[in-house]
Amino acid sequence: MPVSESMISGLIGLNRADDEGLVAQLTSQLRSLIAAGRLARGRALPSSRRLASDLGVSRNTVTYAFEQLAAEGYLEASHGRRPVVTIDGAERIEAAGAVASRVRSARPQLSPWASQLRQTDWPMSYQAPQKPLRPGHGDxxxxxxxxxxxxxxxxxxxxxxxxxxxxxxxxxxxxxxxxxxxxxxxxxxxxxxxxxxxxxxxxxxxxxxxxxxxxxxxxxxxxxxxxxxxxxxxxxxxxxxxxxxxxxxxxxxxxxxxxxxxxxxxxxxxxxxxxxxxxxxxxxxxxxxxxxxxxxxxxxxxxxxxxxxxxxxxxxxxxxxxxxxxxxxxxxxxxxxxxxxxxxxxxxxxxxxxxxxxxxxxxxxxxxxxxxxxxxHFLAHLRRVRRLYHARRDHLVEGLERHLGEVLSVEVPSGGIQLVARLKRGRADQAAVKRLVDAGVETRALSSLALGKPCDHGLLLGFAAWRESEISAAVRTMASCF
Ligand SMILES: Cc1ncc(COP(=O)(O)O)c(C=O)c1O
CATH class of the missing domain: 3.40.640.10 (Type I PLP-dependent aspartate aminotransferase-like (Major domain))
Structure with missing residues (x-):
């Protein structure tokens, strides 16, 4: 149903505590009213002064929102005049939908470079947010x-x-x-x-x-x-x-x-x-x-x-x-x-x-x-975290050997931020990784890093990014999964 001018401010709800700022909220709500056809082509919006006072926001907030919508083609705004809606929302949405479906069905001719990259599993998609013991990071x-x-x-x-x-x-x-x-x-x-x-x-x-x-x-x-x-x-x-x-x-x-x-x-x-x-x-x-x-x-x-x-x-x-x-x-x-x-x-x-x-x-x-x-500062930071990561490596190795020594054989690296623990029996590291991720421990399957046929199966475990208490908890979870 079209909206009268006096109703517009009543349809807008702004939340100052929202991470999205007031300008972005106002822009998106006005855009939705236009797109839904509730503010039809030719309708004049209230002046920035009036809308600002109705909404209890600064005049700049309203002016910036109007300018953004004008730049996107929803409004015509000229100095000293009230902005006017320039498109019919329903038409615009239909047209956009038709174009989008044509674009989706067309097969773009990619370069050999991009085609090749599309076939690789890199960069891999990690769970977000990260879970212990995701490899590849410092703390x-x-x-x-x-x-x-x-x-x-x-x-x-x-x-x-x-x-x-x-x-x-x-x-x-x-x-x-x-x-x-x-x-x-x-x-x-x-x-x-x-x-x-x-x-x-x-x-x-x-x-x-x-x-x-x-x-x-x-x-x-x-x-x-x-x-x-x-x-x-x-x-x-x-x-x-x-x-x-x-x-x-x-x-x-x-x-x-x-x-x-x-x-x-x-x-x-x-x-x-x-x-x-x-x-x-x-x-x-x-x-x-x-x-x-x-x-x-x-x-x-x-x-x-x-x-x-x-x-x-x-x-x-x-x-x-x-x-x-x-x-x-x-x-x-x-x-x-x-x-x-x-x-x-x-x-x-x-x-x-x-x-x-x-x-x-x-x-x-x-x-x-x-x-x-x-x-x-760089060298001071390195000296500090090197001591920390060293202790964390030892803590993880000790935990794995004590609680999972029967199933995993740990390869202790002389440095770095992660280590490999090989499966002593079986070749199902991908299934093990899935079980662990579901239980809250994020690791990577060694076989997924093989170029040819994988000959080693194991887990890539990060230690540098995780505190000793987090490492202990993760090892306990791992023990309950195996
Ligand atoms: C061996 C190796 N080289 C390079 C990189 C990439 O580092 P950057 O984040 O700077 O691209 C990584 C990231 O994990 C890595 O493991």
Whole structure:
């Protein structure tokens, strides 16, 4: 039924406690009245002053709502005049419905890249909100948000005086070059370091710039699905290389690939550390300019039992290694920052590619992070959480061995944020994961990380993100499920 002018305010109910602001609430309620045909084409709405006073809100609230609806084509609003409804709601809805159903039934012709990505199970969909012992995270609750907020504020205040231009901010590159050299043995000049929104962005950039259809790429098996997905999408022939105690094994006799992807600090998912001998064997078998190695050091900051083995990149004298890192694990994944150390011969190509794809991280955040690192907060945070995660790893291992020792065999990683517990009997890890998730423990099936036919069945369990009391409760739940 059409509504008279005096009734309009009576049909609107605004809630100041609602997370959705007053403007958004008013806009959406007026839009619904028009769409339902209750405010018909040609009807003048009350003036912003009158509606504001009837609703007890500021005049700006009403003006912003009118402007939004005018921009969407529902109203015509000109200065000094009452806004007028310009469409017939019923017609608009019918037309929109017809278009939507045509769009749904049409088959879009996707690029090979997008078609390939649609076939992968990555990024996987996790339960939200996360449950203990979801793998792949540090404990965001431990992040010093007050200190970070100060760095963000300083960055914002300095923004007006900042040099515009460099997409990879010099202060952050310098801070990273120093940190990577002293902590990870990475040898890089400042211009070799690109700042990106994530480690996954670094893999996408490498795939886009180097991989041609049919190129051979080796990845670890089981391994990190995001890497296989990025290289396959560019048309690579991806081969999974099995692991032994020292991680990925070089494959004498196999055709030399264009690219080898590995996680030598803590193999994802097993957590195994690649020995120095194995690292040099890979370097020896990679011909400069022909085979590139991508070293993903996603959680190399976390080592507990021994001093960290220096990065493969630092052992390479011929510029064959890309070094990928992320702040998602060491700080928080909300920060959306990663980096890529590019071999010298490819720096300018990668800078061009980075700008073309638009993989550019916010200068604001880059500057804040540069201060966070330069003032020592990053290392202080790492020192603190490293102690915490070490204790949590031991707590989880102890709990699993004590309560589930008969069914699970735990592979204790020397570092990292997660561990693998293999099923001693049976090969039904996916069914076990489902049972556990239903009971409130979130894990990932080892077999789902296999590239080829899965040969190992087990659970990938995160320990870093969970307090000892949460870990104990999760282990008790697991024990009741098995
Ligand atoms: C081995 C490995 N590399 C890279 C990434 C991606 O990190 P980012 O969040 O920075 O894309 C992950 C995320 O889980 C990972 O496990």
């Amino acid at each position: 965001f609750r431990e992040f010093p948000n007050e200190v970070w907020a100060r760095c963000l504020r300083h960055s914002a205040v300095r923004a007006a005086r900042r040099e515009l231009g460099p997409v990879n901010r010099t202060r952050l590159r310098e801070a990273l070059a120093h940190y990577l050299a002293t902590s990870r043995g990475v040898r890089a000049t400042v211009d070799q370091i690109l700042i990106l929104p994530s480690a996954q962005a670094a893999l996408t950039l490498i795939a886009a710039a180097l991989v041609r259809p049919g190129d051979d790429v080796w990845v670890e098996d089981p391994g990190y699905p995001g890497a296989a997905a990025a290289f396959r999408a560019s048309g690579a022939r991806v081969t999974g290389i099995k692991l032994d105690e020292q991680g990925m094994q070089p494959m004498p006799g196999m055709a030399v690939p264009k690219l080898v992807f590995m996680t030598p600090s803590h193999q994802h998912p097993t957590g195994r550390l690649m020995s120095l001998a194995r690292r040099t064997a890979f370097l020896r078998s990679s011909r400069p300019g022909k085979t590139w190695i991508v070293e993903d050091d996603y959680d190399g900051e976390f080592h507990y039992d021994s001093r960290p083995v220096p990065a493969l990149q630092g052992l390479d004298a011929h510029g064959r290694v890309f070094y990928v890192g992320t702040f998602s694990k060491a700080m928080t994944s909300d920060i959306r920052l990663g980096y890529l150390v590019v071999p010298p011969a490819l720096v300018s190509t990668f800078e061009i590619a980075q700008r073309h794809i638009g993989l550019i991280a916010s200068s604001h955040i880059q500057e804040a992070l540069a201060e966070f690192i330069a003032d020592g």
